[in-house]
Amino acid sequence: MPESLSFQEELAARLRFYRDLGIYDLYRREGQSSAGAVAANNEEFVLTEQSIPMPTRAEAPDHSPALQMIREDIGDCTRCVLHKQGRKQIVFGTGNPEADIMFIGEAPGADEDEQGVPFVGRAGQLLNNMITAMGIRREDVYIANIIKCRPPGNRTPERDECETCSPFLMRQIETIKPKIIVALGAVAAKTLLGVNDAMANLRGRIYDFRNTKLAVTYHPAYLLRDPRQKKEAWKDLQMVMKHLGMPLPNKD
Ligand code: URA
16 A cells, blocks of 8 residues: 555545445444444444544554564574475564454465565455454554464465464463454464364354463454355454453444
């Protein structure tokens, strides 16, 4: 995206984001706080026009020395085959090192491999909108993946690749100490929970995970393919919000 957008371009981009999320109706509600700027009905995410932040274009640099140390320990990693299968760079993770919520996806795709930042492609735009719908900003949370290198052709990561990369993700979790982790999609959920079950069974509850909690929801890329499931994902996010005591949008 260009550095500065005209008002019209910004508005068009914002509307595209909402359409991606399944939001077609925008309306203004009087006298709401910024958290209340998000309203939902049972079917879709519904957002008001007020004070909805655009997703960030440039990621803030990571100033956490503990996270930097983990990054340095990873180095120019050659621990699994992915280093010789076309990955351009390691995609470490991004966001607030003291985040309450940590989102964990599967693996970098082409855009992430190019930019070195997780969830910056189309799925990332949808994830940004999901985060915005929760009344928070992308820079308030921490975002990482199960593995840090792009698998060729975006194939599913192999078990040994996940196992090799996992210790670094676990150190990130121990450093950030999120109050809750949101596993995005089956690979993240199954790898973190160490179970092999269908997404439909894994969703809908909060697990104890190490010294924190974990919830499972659909991967944004899956939601792009099957937008009807967005209302289910929104239920998962509301469960997370409730767990954290975040204000839930009013039902109309
Ligand atoms: N999908 C993921 O699982 N992670 C990313 O960073 C991007 C797309």
